[in-house]
Amino acid sequence: MIVSILQFPGTNCEYDTQHAFEKLGAKTEIIWHKNETIPNDTDLLVVAGGFSYGDYLRSGAIAKFSPVMKAVKTFADNGGKVLGICNGFQVLTEAGLLPGALKRNDGLHFISKHHNLKVINNDNIFLEELNNGDVVNIPIAHHDGNYFIDPEGLKELEENNQILLKYTDENGEIKNPNGSVESIAGVCNKAKNVFGLMPHPERAMESILGSDDGIKMLQGFIKA
Amino acid sequence: MKAIVNVSLKAGVLDSQGKAVHHALDSLHFSGVKDVRVGKQIVLQLSETDKEKAMKDVTQMCEDLLANTVIEDYEIELV
Numbered sequence: 406m407i408v409s410i411l412q413f414p415g416t417n418c419e420y421d422t423q424h425a426f427e428k429l430g431a432k433t434e435i436i437w438h439k440n441e442t443i444p445n446d447t448d449l450l451v452v453a454g455g456f457s458y459g460d461y462l463r464s465g466a467i468a469k470f471s472p473v474m475k476a477v478k479t480f481a482d483n484g485g486k487v488l489g490i491c492n493g494f495q496v497l498t499e500a501g502l503l504p505g506a507l508k509r510n511d512g513l514h515f516i517s518k519h520h521n522l523k524v525i526n527n528d529n530i531f532l533e534e535l536n537n538g539d540v541v542n543i544p545i546a547h548h549d550g551n552y553f554i555d556p557e558g559l560k561e562l563e564e565n566n567q568i569l570l571k572y573t574d575e576n577g578e579i580k581n582p583n584g585s586v587e588s589i590a591g592v593c594n595k596a597k598n599v600f601g602l603m604p605h606p607e608r609a610m611e612s613i614l615g616s617d618d619g620i621k622m623l624q625g626f627i628k629a
Numbered sequence: 630m631k632a633i634v635n636v637s638l639k640a641g642v643l644d645s646q647g648k649a650v651h652h653a654l655d656s657l658h659f660s661g662v663k664d665v666r667v668g669k670q671i672v673l674q675l676s677e678t679d680k681e682k683a684m685k686d687v688t689q690m691c692e693d694l695l696a697n698t699v700i701e702d703y704e705i706e707l708v
Binding site: 505 | 638642643645646649694695697699700
């Protein structure tokens with residue numbers, strides 16, 4: 406299992422992501438955004454979190470034009486597995502690889518805390534190790550995590566089981582921290598090979614640090 | 630030539646910053662404000678002298694980068 410992790414100027418979760426996947430037994434490589442190719446043997450490409458290009462203009466807006474992104478698009482179009490975490494999710498929506506957009510949080514504050522998430526659809530390689538309705542405790546850390554999609558787009562997400570996770574309380578009841586449409590925390594594309602979520606599973610790998618529920622999530626990719 | 634691009638959230642997309650500004654105006658007793666929308670202005674100095682060509686170029690810039698048309702509208706003014 407080879408995990409390639411993208412690094413833009415301003416990315417700051419690449420080493421956490423590397424640690425998380427190596428803990429699960431994967432080999433990892435960090436790919437600088439100026440590269441025009443990604444390693445041929447990549448099984449999973451991760452767009453890590455952070456603040457690419459200082460979030461200038463819009464979060465992810467400038468990163469989508471980095472040289473490496475052409476290779477990422479080709480990889481995804483050919484069925485390659487792609488995971489965007491936090492800023493990575495923003496980059497993937499900006500690049501048109503995932504539907505919708507991430508707006509400023511409704512409360513206008515940067516939110517950094519553990520939050521419960523409910524698994525909505527597990528019929529995909531990412532969440533297949535979990536059951537629908539399972540609640541996981543994963544940190545969130547974002548300013549622009551307010552997921553928006555228009556009503557037609559939302560209908561399509563629901564019909565194709567593309568909603569992965571929703572923000573909830575510990576009992577799985579909707580609890581929306583940032584104003585996201587339908588409390589959505591993560592989605593995938595129609596072909597179910599491109600995944601994006603605002604919460605950070607790579608930061609939930611050690612129970613002594615608050616939660617190791619991230620293991621259950623990222624393991625899906627390892628076993629796939 | 631100068632292009633002034635105004636980017637704002639689409640009607641129907643909740644503008645939380647606009648709402649916060651509206652609240653602040655209310656608390657300052659500016660009671661006549663019905664709605665506030667916060668956008669951003671991008672000013673481009675262009676070497677192009679043909680207005681039609683400039684409009685076409687800037688429109689493409691908006692579609693590709695300056696606005697995210699999933700959530701934002703843009704207006705272009707050439708001066």
